[in-house]
Amino acid sequence: MPAEPDGLPSGAIASETAPGGEPGYARVVVDSRLPQLDRLFEYRVPPGMTGVEPGVRVRVPLRGDRMTAGWVVETADARAWEGEVADVEKVVSPVPVLQPEVWALARAVADRAAGGAADVLRVAIPGRQARVEKQWLARERSPLPALPALAESEAVLPRLVEDRRRVAIECAGGVAEVVDLSDAIDSGATNRTAWVGRWAIALAAIARQAVERGEQAIMVVPDHRDQRQLRIALSAAIGSERVVELDARQKNPERYRGFLRCIDGDPVAIIGPRSAVYAPAANLGLLAIWEDGDPLLSEPLAPWVHARDAALVRQSQSGCALVLAGHARSSDAERLVELGFLEHERLGAHRVRVLPSALTDDSRRVPAVAFRAAKEALATQPVLVQVARPGHAPGLRCGDCGVRARCTSCAGPLGRSARGAVPSCRLCGRLAAAWRCQSCHGTTLTEVGRGSTRIAEELGRAFPGVPVMVADGEHERLTVDAKPRLVVATRGAEPIADGGYGAVLLLDGDALLSREGLRVAEEAVRQWATARALAADGATVVLTGAGGTTVTAITGDTTVPFAKAELAERRSLRFPPAVRTASVVGHPDAVAEAIEVLGVLEHLDVLGPVPAPADVVKGSREGELERAIARFAYADGARVAGIARGRVLAAAARPRKPGAPPRLRIRLDDPEPFDGL
Incomplete structure (x- = not known):
């Protein structure tokens, strides 16, 4: 069996092997998601095996004949474990893919998050490509060319x-x-x-x-x-x-x-x-x-x-x-x-004119001030129109009783991607050709809201003869030329225009701010600032349907006062990022035990527990799990992470049925519970 060395450093890669000799032992981090395996295991390097060096990929026995992948973290001539030590089975590659600084980072990051280092390494180190490795090992290093001149x-x-x-x-x-x-x-x-x-x-x-x-x-x-x-x-x-x-x-x-x-x-x-x-x-x-x-x-x-x-x-x-x-x-x-x-x-400095415009008529998509700005800019330049939702109709309701139309498979909202398209689920993508209302059994659907393609159709009628382009998840466009055109884009999908946009219309401000979540206003300001940044110098930016501090943040030269105000409010409410959080999810008894142990910290407070959403942990059912939120100071982060990891390990040691959710999951700095605030 592999052995865990006692008292050895786990945050640095090192070799204790005499120069010119092969090491006798290797300490390996195994590629496993199991929390109880998040430690270094010691293996013997069998006589005649070469290439066992810090950072290389190896295959090692874990339990009996079961082999698993891993990375060598340390090598040494002497063993640190007095019990039986298994042999390294194979050196998969001589390339030291786990560099010392990456191992130190992975270990520290995992400890801070009460997680496993192997989970971090799985993100950090891409899968092996043997042919590429051979080319890299056979390469001839040549000096890089001189840097380009810089004024x-x-x-x-x-x-x-x-x-x-x-x-x-x-x-x-x-x-x-x-x-x-x-x-x-x-x-x-x-x-x-x-x-x-x-x-x-x-x-x-x-x-x-x-x-x-x-x-x-x-x-x-x-x-x-x-x-x-x-x-x-x-x-x-x-x-x-x-x-x-x-x-x-x-x-x-x-x-x-x-x-x-x-x-x-x-x-x-x-x-x-x-x-x-x-x-x-x-x-x-x-x-x-x-x-x-x-x-x-x-x-x-x-x-x-x-x-x-x-x-x-x-x-x-x-x-x-x-x-x-x-x-x-x-x-x-x-x-x-x-x-x-x-x-x-x-x-830098960016000279644009930002005009806020309140929506006085919900049916009017483009207020008069935005229409004028677009018309003037379209004489010589493209115009960007940022909208909140993709598709044709982001929502559908029963035409008889008005109940929101939902997917019969996952209960997600139904929508239409294009005019006349078959309704489909916005979550799982399943088609709902034979939809029937679960409340009144009606079969008529009414469209709710306007998505990017529908707004593009409306703008095409409002600006006859002007080309209209859609940029969203289904229509990816990275750039557009400087020719006059309307570019309707969802948030984050805005293409760059040669020379910048002559006008930027930020529609659906009310839709963005009406969502629930701790960071809704902050996220709206970030997305508006990103779109505003694509405007040409001297362009007009029109923001519709928003008010208050978010408008001030966009119309001013800086968003720093808005960030200060957001942070001050979070601090008064003890919400992130003023404090750190730990989301404790699991069986009621496991959650209660974890909260009791965490309660020894003086400045930690707990929200809940409450019934956890059915999908918060894969394999869980409605009402099966509970969730509590612990809030604590940054200074207590290491202690909370250590306690949390200990409780997860204790829960993992208890047997559970195949396919059942883990008894306990603790996620530090989890944003999900605050999405509905």
Whole structure:
């Protein structure tokens, strides 16, 4: 059986092997989701086996003849366990994919989140591609080309990286044209320029500071749209040869090739979505996150660590410069500014005119002021229309009794993707061709609300002769040219227009703000600021159906006062990010035991328990589980995480039926319970 070494460090990769000799023992973290296996196991390296080094993938026995994958964390000549020790079964690959800094980060992040290190490593390390590995092992290293020339006027926040500053940057909007040296344009194209957000150019200039010092930069973005802009800007600033992308949208060999390039240690900029925060970078000079308030940066897999939290841990370990940047300041970043951990900076200026417009008639989609702004801009430029929902009709009701039409399979809301389309579930996608009302048995459906395609049809009639384009989840468009046209886009799907939009209409403000959730107003401001940033200098931005502090945040030059007010309100209510939380879900007795143990902390308070939603844990049934929310100070985070992990381990040791939900699940910093506030 494998043995757990007693009292050995688990936060660093090390080799205690004499130079020139093969180690006698290896300490391995196994690739398992079971919480009771979240520790280092010691194995003997059998005589004649070579290549057992820190960081490599191995196969090891776990129970009897059962083999499992793992990564070597430490090697040593002497054993630390006095009992029986099993042998390493196989070295899967000689490539040290688990780098020391990544293991230290994974262990610390998992401990902070009361989770398992292997779960973090599964996100951090892509699957092996044998052919790519062979090419990498046989490669001949050659020096990278010189950096492109950079005018002194193009420098942004000089010495930020050298001085290891930690900064929250509020970036002004606007777009700019840059030389495109990336692969974004086919090699046969004659137009070698592209339009990107000015934010991307600013972050690329900061990343260049790290590369000039021979260091690496990690740049984390919410999605592939932002990644494309940053790739183009970085290619212009440091050359495409120094840009490495890590993205789940890449083909597996391409992603793995990029991952191995990170291990090389060359001074490059590494860009990608949330998982890029774990990229190998032994000589890290800069870690930057764009739009840290975007929900896409929250990891959906256990232990559910937000990229911002992982970045804060990594910065504390490496001492690198840290940047949290966005068009709108998140309440989380504002908390760090008010603590003095981050400095405040504002970059650039964006001259636009923002006009709020209240909706006096719900049936009127485009108020007169918005109509005039669009008409004037369409004489020479494209116009962006941001809407809240995709499809034709986002909701349907029974035409007889008015009850909301729902899916008979999952109870999700029904909608129509296009005029005359068969109703379908917006959650599971199941068609409802033979729908019948569960209340009155009627078969007539009435459309509720207007989605992107329906609004596009209406605008086409309002502006005859003007081309109308839809950009949403089903109609992806990254860019549009400068020709006059109407671009109807859902939130987050707005394409960049060459030269910027002549007008931006932010419709459905009332729909955005009427949703339930702790961060509804903050998220609305972020999404409006993102759309406003796509406007050309001097353009008009019209916001409809909103009021109060959200309008002030968008019409002003800065969103910082709004973030301050949001944080102050959360602090008075003891809601995140003013405090941390632990969502405790499980069988009533397990929840009660966990809350009792957590209750020893002086400043911890508990909300609940209450019946947990049926879908909160896979395999659970309505009324089977309970949920309680513990709120605690950041200073108590390590103690709460330790107690939580202990209770999960105790619950996991008890038997349960196959397919049954776990007796206890504790998730730290869980945003879901606050979505309905």
